[in-house]
Amino acid sequence: MTQSSPARVFADRAEACRILAAELAELVASINASGRPAVLGLATGRTPLPFYAELIRLHRAGQLSFANVVTFNLDEYLGLSADHPESYHAFMRRELFGHVDIPAENIHIPDGTVTDIPAHCAAYEKTIRDAGGIDFQLLGIGRTGHIGFNEPGSPRDSRTRRVELDPITRQDAAPAFGGLENVPTHAISMGCGTILEARKIALLAWGEAKAAIVNEALSGPVTDQVSASFLQQHPDATFYVDADAGARL
Ligand code: F6R
Numbered sequence: 001m002t003q004s005s006p007a008r009v010f011a012d013r014a015e016a017c018r019i020l021a022a023e024l025a026e027l028v029a030s031i032n033a034s035g036r037p038a039v040l041g042l043a044t045g046r047t048p049l050p051f052y053a054e055l056i057r058l059h060r061a062g063q064l065s066f067a068n069v070v071t072f073n074l075d076e077y078l079g080l081s082a083d084h085p086e087s088y089h090a091f092m093r094r095e096l097f098g099h100v101d102i103p104a105e106n107i108h109i110p111d112g113t114v115t116d117i118p119a120h121c122a123a124y125e126k127t128i129r130d131a132g133g134i135d136f137q138l139l140g141i142g143r144t145g146h147i148g149f150n151e152p153g154s155p156r157d158s159r160t161r162r163v164e165l166d167p168i169t170r171q172d173a174a175p176a177f178g179g180l181e182n183v184p185t186h187a188i189s190m191g192c193g194t195i196l197e198a199r200k201i202a203l204l205a206w207g208e209a210k211a212a213i214v215n216e217a218l219s220g221p222v223t224d225q226v227s228a229s230f231l232q233q234h235p236d237a238t239f240y241v242d243a244d245a246g247a248r249l
Helices: 013-033 049-060 088-095 117-130 167-177 192-196 208-219 227-233
Strands: 007-010 038-042 069-073 075-077 136-139 161-164 186-189 200-205 237-242
Touching (some): 049 088, 075 088, 117 161, 117 186, 200 208
Parallel strands (some): 007 237, 038 069, 038 136, 200 237
Antiparallel strands (some): 161 186
């Protein structure tokens, strides 16, 4: 059965983030009201920055609490410790966790410094399962069509594992690292299978550089060459895009 992921095209990213943040605040409140923590899957990169700013604004306005929220990040660069400024641990502290009331023990991000990577990945999967699975997964999309760091060729049923970054992905990260030679070559990433088990998924994309891959992911064939195309088969996955990223839809 194939279901098409609906796309919601907004005038700009600020409006998209305002709407999605309000929807997420409502989801968290309703899950918390049912007597359990809300489990969120979170992304890093440039795309979620205005979304996290909006979550912080809602938190400060008393409209969103993270006191009963558990989070799992999609990925982390291999070889970067939590205090490296480009690590996703540092990113999350800087852009979201340092500004909201989330208990430290509720935060989960793969550790890029572990020696036994398979054991760490298996434990990450088990922690997600033990938390009851992910209620809401936030995604960006890479120019290779990756979600998480599931580069072309990542199987639909892949799980959290060590992955090699595509040259295009490393190029896109080069400015932040002050040059391609400083960009890690590998990462730990949730798999496509891990992501697709989330009950609700929102993929964000802004700007014309994402227009071609957004169109491919939504309207092209479902293929492991574009891991975001697997979202077409998810029962509740929505693309939130601005006018530029949605220009080819
Ligand atoms: C980030 C992640 C990646 C990014 C994607 C887009 O945790 O898993 O899939 O979402 O590379 O990156 P930006 O947002 O920087 O264009």
